[in-house]
Amino acid sequence: MLIKRPCDIKPSEITPQAIYARRRELIKSAGLLAAASVAGIGSGPASAQAGAKLPAIRKSSLSTTEKPNSFKDITSYNNYYEFGTDKSDPAENARALKVRPWSVVVEGEVKKPKTFGIEDLLKFSLEERIYRMRCVEAWSMVIPWVGFEFNQIAKQVEPTSKAKFVEFVTAYQTDTMNGVRMPILNWPYTEGLRIDEAMHPLTILSVGLYDQMLPNQSGAPVRLVVPWKYGFKSGKSIVRIRFVEKQPKTAWESAAPQEYGFYSNVNPDVDHPRWSQKTEKRLPSFFANRKTEMFNGYADQVAGLYAGMDLKKLY
């Protein structure tokens, strides 16, 4: 069946995307600025929120050369259950998320526990990382993240020899998150990695998308990105990072252990009990047009982490 799609450029997109995407921010920030000046609150660059431009960003050889999805596709089709379970819910509801002030507590089995303000995180040297993103639901996108390697955080806090795993705890704002009233998952949403996975150069903390600050529905102001694992492993809106000795219990693993394992590496040979993982839809395609690759195509870099492990059992 031939499905004709209209030409790529719609009249609505002739307005430059950056301005179009920021229209609400432009209006809001005008209001906020006025309010802040009345209240006498300074608004430095650190208070800039989603939509604000990021400074010059370095390119990375770890980026894929595949064509990224549009900003609109990436930010209108999201799984962020704290803001509703429909893919279109987060774009609508996550506007309420309070992203300033924001700090990330790093603690546990470390010599120098530290709390990073979002301002501190934005001072890391930022890189563009264009990664494939494979959702456990068998669709995929290509996303130009902006961020820095997680191992830079580790370097500052100095994990001890007892630190075998890293737990990531995400935001739980009962007043802004309409989805957490329902016990769909154990809130706050928690994820985890083995320490060598966390320290891998592909594992990043992302603070931006394209050339701007991370939109709220994408996990503002700072999120994890682990490109060789299913998307849900990349926790959004992170508030706490704990270096621990024991393997942490993660949100989806607690919810449905027979369907979601701790590792959740992209693996075409291990089906989800309810659907095959052999192929995927590279959005916005209609058809399951790609064979899913082992470790989402990052096998050359990460396969070594799992040498000798039975990935059918440790899915």
Added chain:
Amino acid sequence: MRRLSERAIGAVKVCLFLVALAPLARLLLGVFVFPEWLGANPAEYITRSTGDWALRFLLIALAVTPLRKLSGWVWIARLRRMLGLYAFFYVVVHFASYVSFDHVFDARAILEDVVKRPFITVGFLSLVLLLPLAATSTHGMVRRLGAQRWNGLHRLVYAIGPLAVLHFWWMVKRDLTEPIIYALVLAALLGYRVQEKWRQARAVQPTR
């Protein structure tokens, strides 16, 4: 309202026919004219939406008899066939989108899915069970089968309804709100029939 003229029933049928096409029209417009209507994953949108409408028409068709008995609007029974056929129609589009978008006509992968995955199995089963009902929906077939056999055959819908809701229930990843709503509506519609049966059974019992 209790009785309508033939002409009025004809007009209601034409209206219903057109209204029931609206979900399809919206999808076609989304595919060919307004891609933003279907979002970043248009195939999923089409599969979900046609599945939703199949289930809705099935429940609406199942609501005809209780509604007729409760309201006394005898004429709405005349809409039942069209509602049932629309349920079948949206099931076929739903299945076609799954076959084409998700599996790109790979017969082996589809067969594997049907055998291995319970939610696909029950969905496929409800499609198969709908086939004889759709095939015997004409006046001619009612006559050929005879009212009693025809009625017996069409009781299959009491299995199809629960299978379809189960298909939705098992498909959902985590948030069961919607499947629960459909299940409650179905339970009410089937529960009404059970209760009617009881009432009739008691009414014919000889009193002592």
